[in-house]
Every structure is written in structure tokens, then in C-alpha cells.
Amino acid sequence: MKRMLILGGTGETGSWFARYFKDKGYDVAVWGPSGKVDVAERLGVRFAHDLMAEAKSSDIVLVSVTIEKTVEVIRQVAPLMRPGSLIMDVTSIKSEPVQAMKSYAPVGVEALGTHPMFGPTMPSMRGQTIILTPVEEKTGRWLAEISSLFQSDGANVEVLDAQEHDRIMAVVQALTHFAYIGIGATLKALQFDVSNSRRFMSPVYEIMIDFVGRILDQNPELYASIQKNPQAAAVRQTFLSQCMRLCEKADSNDLEGFKQMMREAAEHYGETHKALQRSDRVINARIGEREGRGLDL
Amino acid sequence: MKRMLILGGTGETGSWFARYFKDKGYDVAVWGPSGKVDVAERLGVRFAHDLMAEAKSSDIVLVSVTIEKTVEVIRQVAPLMRPGSLIMDVTSIKSEPVQAMKSYAPVGVEALGTHPMFGPTMPSMRGQTIILTPVEEKTGRWLAEISSLFQSDGANVEVLDAQEHDRIMAVVQALTHFAYIGIGATLKALQFDVSNSRRFMSPVYEIMIDFVGRILDQNPELYASIQKNPQAAAVRQTFLSQCMRLCEKADSNDLEGFKQMMREAAEHYGETHKALQRSDRVINARIGEREGRGLDL
Numbered sequence: 001m002k003r004m005l006i007l008g009g010t011g012e013t014g015s016w017f018a019r020y021f022k023d024k025g026y027d028v029a030v031w032g033p034s035g036k037v038d039v040a041e042r043l044g045v046r047f048a049h050d051l052m053a054e055a056k057s058s059d060i061v062l063v064s065v066t067i068e069k070t071v072e073v074i075r076q077v078a079p080l081m082r083p084g085s086l087i088m089d090v091t092s093i094k095s096e097p098v099q100a101m102k103s104y105a106p107v108g109v110e111a112l113g114t115h116p117m118f119g120p121t122m123p124s125m126r127g128q129t130i131i132l133t134p135v136e137e138k139t140g141r142w143l144a145e146i147s148s149l150f151q152s153d154g155a156n157v158e159v160l161d162a163q164e165h166d167r168i169m170a171v172v173q174a175l176t177h178f179a180y181i182g183i184g185a186t187l188k189a190l191q192f193d194v195s196n197s198r199r200f201m202s203p204v205y206e207i208m209i210d211f212v213g214r215i216l217d218q219n220p221e222l223y224a225s226i227q228k229n230p231q232a233a234a235v236r237q238t239f240l241s242q243c244m245r246l247c248e249k250a251d252s253n254d255l256e257g258f259k260q261m262m263r264e265a266a267e268h269y270g271e272t273h274k275a276l277q278r279s280d281r282v283i284n285a286r287i288g289e290r291e292g293r294g295l296d297l
Numbered sequence: 298m299k300r301m302l303i304l305g306g307t308g309e310t311g312s313w314f315a316r317y318f319k320d321k322g323y324d325v326a327v328w329g330p331s332g333k334v335d336v337a338e339r340l341g342v343r344f345a346h347d348l349m350a351e352a353k354s355s356d357i358v359l360v361s362v363t364i365e366k367t368v369e370v371i372r373q374v375a376p377l378m379r380p381g382s383l384i385m386d387v388t389s390i391k392s393e394p395v396q397a398m399k400s401y402a403p404v405g406v407e408a409l410g411t412h413p414m415f416g417p418t419m420p421s422m423r424g425q426t427i428i429l430t431p432v433e434e435k436t437g438r439w440l441a442e443i444s445s446l447f448q449s450d451g452a453n454v455e456v457l458d459a460q461e462h463d464r465i466m467a468v469v470q471a472l473t474h475f476a477y478i479g480i481g482a483t484l485k486a487l488q489f490d491v492s493n494s495r496r497f498m499s500p501v502y503e504i505m506i507d508f509v510g511r512i513l514d515q516n517p518e519l520y521a522s523i524q525k526n527p528q529a530a531a532v533r534q535t536f537l538s539q540c541m542r543l544c545e546k547a548d549s550n551d552l553e554g555f556k557q558m559m560r561e562a563a564e565h566y567g568e569t570h571k572a573l574q575r576s577d578r579v580i581n582a583r584i585g586e587r588e589g590r591g592l593d594l
Contacts, residue, residue, distance in 0.1 A: 242486055
């Protein structure tokens with residue numbers, strides 16, 4: 001039976017993976033800084049009271065702590081691991097953890113940057129994307145093993161360089177979150193009554209506003225730390241300057257300029273009509289569901 | 298048989314309502330400034346060659362031209378109408394058209410501001426919201442008749458004061474579009490490869506990015522004119538200033554300040570967890586659909 005240690009395994013994401021690997025037949029131990037033994041009991045796994053011994057005897061050590069603490073935890077735990085074992089992290093930023101695993105994992109220990117692009121509210125990884133960022137000089141048999149495991153559960157597994165991962169995620173995650181949090185802050189500043197406004201929304205706006213609420217509902221710690229992606233600052237700055245340009249055109253009634261910006265953005269985006277069709281399907285599914293459930297929104 | 302004239306009936310929204318009222322048994326005539334008789338033929342309705350005679354003999358005149366032209370078209374056509382008839386518009390801004398209908402419709406002619414909150418790509422009004430803004434001194438039997446008609450087809454009909462409509466839509470429409478178009482402009486400025494990035498997206502990001510594409514796919518004229526909502530400038534300004542505040546906190550590594558803004562926004566939003574659950578259902582429906590269709594995205 002393979003042994004696995006999950007650092008931060010008492011947190012939401014860590015618990016999700018504890019359940020996942022336990023179901024796969026792993027002998028899982030979790031450890032969390034606040035010593036929540038009851039969480040381990042609920043999960044039906046061991047609590048790693050002797051952290052150092054556990055790290056030494058594990059086949060996989062999975063680091064699931066905050067982005068801020070990830071590098072430090074890797075620095076402390078990786079050197080304890082035995083040859084043939086694997087260290088993984090599951091943070092949303094990859095260049096720094098990958099560098100840390102490369103630096104601190106001893107010869108013979110493999111390392112794999114991992115970014116599951118879904119939150120612990122998802123029932124399974126079916127249909128979800130997981131990005132793996134291999135670590136130079138630390139990649140061997142485990143990459144294929146973990147990749148096959150996740151794929152066998154229906155995940156879309158993508159393998160990517162850590163730097164490229166961060167460049168893409170600065171848009172896919174940091175920018176998207178930033179814009180939605182910006183909308184949420186605006187609703188507050190305007191004292192806009194969100195729940196009353198639902199009466200006046202079509203499904204397309206309901207879906208949009210639900211995604212604002214979705215992000216505001218989640219752990220602010222995670223969302224703040226995603227903004228620490230080394231490439232995110234430049235992306236935020238570009239977003240602000242493009243919004244200012246759009247705003248100037250709208251304010252000065254330069255509708256032609258506004259439309260021109262939209263057209264150029266559409267041309268760059270490409271295949272906007274497919275996006276329209278996909279979003280139509282999402283909207284129609286939502287309408288069907290709402291009718292089935294008798295408007296319990 | 299009731300007679301109906303749709304001004305701008307050769308456009309997409311006008312054509313949608315031409316089909317709708319034709320199906321309801323109305324004798325529909327359409328008119329468009331570019332004289333597209335072939336569109337009328339395709340719709341199976343008459344083209345209003347003699348616009349003035351048609352306006353005089355119609356039970357309903359529906360104005361479906363651009364926001365810019367709506368007031369002028371109302372000014373020209375409303376005075377021709379006969380007592381007992383109804384003039385409606387279908388623009389996304391309501392205070393100015395409602396004022397124009399109030400000013401130019403003769404005594405005995407009813408008027409009804411109408412805002413269908415869906416685009417002409419929707420197959421029906423089932424599950425969609427339609428806002429009616431009654432016009433002072435011009436509201437009689439037609440309000441209930443039109444309201445019942447739309448409700449019988451499954452629409453969610455809401456009745457609202459025109460000023461209040463514009464105040465709410467400055468957020469629900471203008472702000473939401475503005476943020477999405479801003480993201481689209483940012484993707485262009487960064488030369489970010491959207492279609493390649495789909496490989497690295499979880500369903501939650503795919504849905505978000507599809508809504509950016511959805512808006513960019515549609516008529517820029519409509520989206521530019523929605524920004525002309527008299528209340529939209531102040532909302533855009535608030536959005537910009539909130540985004541700048543968020544950006545300053547992220548740039549200066551003030552994660553506590555960033556988290557505090559998120560928490561305050563969440564508190565104001567209220568019931569974020571319900572939003573999370575609803576968006577989870579949207580995401581799960583999307584995953585199910587994608588699997589059924591064999592990843593034809």
C-alpha cells in the first residue's frame with residue numbers, strides 16, 4: 001500500500017485530495033498547522049503526529065498550504081524524503097514552488113508542480129482541468145503515473161512549463177478574478193441592491209452576477225494570493241488602461257471609437273460566434289433547470 | 298384581426314417580434330429605413346410601403362430602431378396614430394423614449410416602454426425577463442393585455458418606473474458589458490491567445506471567457522448605445538476607481554487590504570453562497586453537456 005502525506009490536508013483542498021487518494025487505495029496521513037485531528041477522523045485517514053517520520057516514509061508528499069507558505073514548507077520537508085518518492089504542490093502559481101522543489105528535493109526524489117483548476121466544491125475531477133508542470137532534473141516515472149490516474153477519472157490533464165503556466169494564469173485566473181472582484185466592490189460602493197435586482201435580470205445577467213458572488217463567497221486568502229502571480233501586475237495594469245480608454249470614449253460620446261475597440265477586440269478574440277453559441281447553451285440549460293426546480297432561486 | 302406596424306422590423310430584434318406577433322394572429326407589417334422588402338417576404342409579413350397610412354390604421358406601433366433614432370421616430374410617427382392604439386418601443390434605455398412617447402402620442406393613444414432583456418438569438422421568451430415601463434397619462438387597457446400575452450409565453454414580466462429602470466440597468470447591463478468589453482480589449486492589448494488558452498481552462502473560466510466572446514460577437518452599435526444610459530457614466534467611474542483601489546492593494550502587496558475589500562463586497566452582496574451553488578449547477582450542466590457532445594468545443 002502506497003503511503004501519502006498531505007501537508008495542509010485538514011484544509012478544504014487538502015481534504016479533497018485526502019479523500020481522492022484514500023479512494024484510490026493510498027494509506028493517507030494528513031497534517032495541518034492547527035492540529036485538527038478531528039478533520040483526519042472525519043476523513044477516515046491518519047493524522048501525521050510525527051511529521052518528520054511520516055515525510056521520510058511516504059511515497060508521495062502533497063503540499064497543500066497557502067501560496068505564501070508553500071516554498072517554506074517545501075524547504076523544510078523535501079530534504080527529508082527518500083529516493084523514489086514524489087513531492088507535489090497544488091498552488092495556483094507555479095514558478096516559485098517548482099523552483100523550490102528543484103532546489104530542495106534530494107537526488108532521486110521526483111517533483112511535480114500541480115495546479116488543479118477547480119475548487120473543493122466540485123464533486124469530482126471529471127471534466128475539470130489539471131495542469132502539471134514538470135520539474136527539470138526531477139521528472140521520472142511519476143509524471144506518467146499521476147497523469148494517467150487523473151485522466152482515468154475524466155480530468156483534462158495538460159502539461160506545461162511553469163513560467164508559461166504563470167503567464168497564462170495571470171489572465172485566466174488573476175484578470176478574471178480581478179474584474180469580478182472589481183464589480184463586487186462597485187456594487188458595494190454604489191449600495192446596489194443585488195438580490196432585488198435579480199427580478200430585473202435575464203438569465204445571461206444572472207449567470208454573470210452569480211459568478212461575482214461565487215468568487216466573493218470563497219476564501220479571500222486564495223484570491224488575494226492568486227494576484228501575487230509574478231505576471232499579474234502587468235495584466236492588471238493593462239486592464240485598467242484599456243478600461244480607461246473605453247471609459248473616455250463612452251464619456252465623450254465617441255461611440256465610433258467605442259465600437260472600434262469592440263471590433264478590434266472581437267477580431268483578436270476570434271470565433272466569437274462559437275462563444276455566443278456555447279453561452280446560449282449555458283443560458284438555455286439554466287432556464288430549463290430553473291423551470292424544473294420551480295424558481296427556487 | 299389586429300394590425301401591427303413594426304418600425305425597424307427588418308432588423309434582428311424587429312424581425313423577432315414580427316415573427317412573435319404574427320404567430321399570435323396579428324396582421325404584421327414591417328418597415329425599415331433601408332427598404333428590405335425581401336426580409337418581410339422571408340418573415341411572411343407585409344412591408345409597409347405607405348408608412349403613414351400604416352401608422353394610422355395600426356392597433357400597435359412597435360418602434361425597434363437604434364436608441365439614437367428612437368426619439369426621432371416616435372416624434373414622427375406617434376402623432377399619426379388613432380385613439381385606442383398603442384405605441385411601444387423596445388430599447389434598452391427607458392427614460393428618454395418614455396418621455397418622447399408621453400410628449401408626442403395624441404390623447405387617447407396609449408404608450409408602453411418595453412425592454413426585452415434578451416437578444417434575438419433566444420428561441421422564445423420562455424424564462425426571459427421583459428421589463429415594462431408604463432407612461433404617465435398614457436396607460437390603460439394595453440398594459441394588462443401585453444403583460445398577460447408575454448406571461449402566457451413564460452416570460453418574467455416586471456413593471457418598473459422608467460427612471461428606476463435606467464438606474465438598475467446602468468449596473469445590470471452597462472457595467473457588466475463594460476467590464477467584459479474591457480477584458481476583451483485587454484486580451485487584445487496583451488496579444489493573448491484565447492483559443493489556445495482554452496486547453497488550460499476549467500469550466501468556470503470557459504464560461505466566463507465565453508461571455509466575453511458572446512458580447513464581442515454582437516452588434517457593437519447596441520453595446521455602445523447601452524453605455525449612453527444617463528446613469529452609466531457614474532457607474533463606470535465607480536468601477537474604475539474601485540479597480541484602481543484593488544490594484545493599488547495588490548501592487549503594494551497589501552493582501553490584507555485586498556482581502557478586506559473582498560470581504561466588504563461579499564457582505565454587501567449577501568447570500569454569496571447561494572450564488573456559488575447556482576454557479577456550481579451551471580458548471581456541472583456544462584460539463585455534462587460537453588461530455589455528451591464529445592468535446593466539440
